[in-house]
Amino acid sequence: MAVLERPDVRVAPAPAEGPRRASVRWLVFGVAAALYAVLTVAVLVRSPVTRLDGTLFRLDLYDRAPHLWPAINTYVMLGQRAPVTFTALPWILWRCWRMRTRTPLLRLLVALAVLNLSVGVVKVFVGRNGPLHTPNAHDVFAGGNIYPSGHTSNAVVMFGLLAWMAVRHRRAGIGAAVFLSTTVGLCTIYLDTHWFSDVVGGWLAGALVLLVLPSLMPPVERGADAVLRRVRSLRSWPVPAPEEEIPPRRTLSDARR
Numbered sequence: 001m002a003v004l005e006r007p008d009v010r011v012a013p014a015p016a017e018g019p020r021r022a023s024v025r026w027l028v029f030g031v032a033a034a035l036y037a038v039l040t041v042a043v044l045v046r047s048p049v050t051r052l053d054g055t056l057f058r059l060d061l062y063d064r065a066p067h068l069w070p071a072i073n074t075y076v077m078l079g080q081r082a083p084v085t086f087t088a089l090p091w092i093l094w095r096c097w098r099m100r101t102r103t104p105l106l107r108l109l110v111a112l113a114v115l116n117l118s119v120g121v122v123k124v125f126v127g128r129n130g131p132l133h134t135p136n137a138h139d140v141f142a143g144g145n146i147y148p149s150g151h152t153s154n155a156v157v158m159f160g161l162l163a164w165m166a167v168r169h170r171r172a173g174i175g176a177a178v179f180l181s182t183t184v185g186l187c188t189i190y191l192d193t194h195w196f197s198d199v200v201g202g203w204l205a206g207a208l209v210l211l212v213l214p215s216l217m218p219p220v221e222r223g224a225d226a227v228l229r230r231v232r233s234l235r236s237w238p239v240p241a242p243e244e245e246i247p248p249r250r251t252l253s254d255a256r257r
Contacts, residue, residue, distance in 0.1 A: 017214055029211040036204040043126060043147055043197050046138055053137035053195035061190045072187045079151030079184040084158045085112065095165055103221065104165050107213065110220055115157050115209050119150060122205070131192040148201030149194045152185035156206025164210075181206065 017025075042049035062069065077083055085108070095104040129136075129144035140147075159180050163173030185199035194202075 022214075025211055025214065029208065032204055032207050032211065036201065036208065039197060039201055039204065040122065040126065040147075043128065043201070044140055049197050050137040050195075053197050054135070056189065056196050057131050057135060057137065057192070062192060065190075068190070072190055076151055076184055076187045076191065076193075078180055079149075079155040079188075081112070081150070081154045081158075084154065088158060088162060091162075092165070102224065103217070106220055106224060107161060107165070107217060110216055111157050111161055111209055111213055114212065114216070115153060115206070118209065119148060119153050119202075119205050122148060122201075123150070128195075128198070130194055130198070137195050137197075146194055147198045148205045149185060149188060149198040150202070151188055152181065152194075152199050152202025153206035153209070155181040155184040156203060157209050160206070160210045 039049065089108075092104045092108055096102055123145040126147045127141045127144050128147040129139040129142050130146040131137075133139075133144070156177075159177035160174075163170060163177045166173040181203065185194075185202055188194040188199060189196055
């Protein structure tokens with residue numbers, strides 16, 4: 001009787017990025033980085049950007065619809081890094097098991113590391129205070145940490161990653177990622193936790209992380225493979241056998257006894 005073998009459930013990896021697609025990606029990265037730099041300079045100096053922030057702040061969105069505060073305050077948790085990460089982690093680990101690869105988990109770890117470093121450095125450098133602390137949109141170098149918006153950039157990266165890892169319904173995933181990252185950012189304006197330019201900066205900062213990630217993954221995966229090979233080689237070292245005890249040499253007097 002023939003034994004039925006378990007079918008191979010591995011998912012074929014995504015095709016390698018071609019030179020043309022890589023060139024387009026780096027072009028988009030350059031445009032987004034230039035816009036991010038221009039926006040940051042416009043936040044640091046008095047400009048139409050800060051005046052627009054002040055104008056939107058004077059609309060008093062919260063005062064116009066205070067009853068929406070509980071729902072919107074809960075909704076922006078979709079941009080909170082820890083809850084979203086731990087919610088998505090089981091699905092990412094399942095993808096690792098399904099694809100027989102650690103790439104999805106490595107993508108998550110690298111993306112979070114790059115996001116925290118890049119956004120954190122700009123936050124500390126700009127030092128901007130938000131609408132909850134001051135009506136002055138140009139309150140920079142003041143020890144604040146609201147530019148760019150961490151909620152917005154985190155939503156872009158996390159939901160963008162989930163859409164990237166999706167095998168089926170990838171277009172629907174991309175659409176959901178765009179919708180969630182857009183609405184989470186706009187809701188922070190209603191809550192007066194961010195200026196509008198903070199949200200735009202968060203969109204750009206998150207997009208830059210997603211754009212640079214494909215170039216970071218190959219060396220990271222090679223490094224992870226090298227570490228695993230080293231660990232396995234250490235575990236496979238042969239254990240030396242205990243030395244056999246050599247009996248003492250018998251002397252003539254011992255033999256006469």
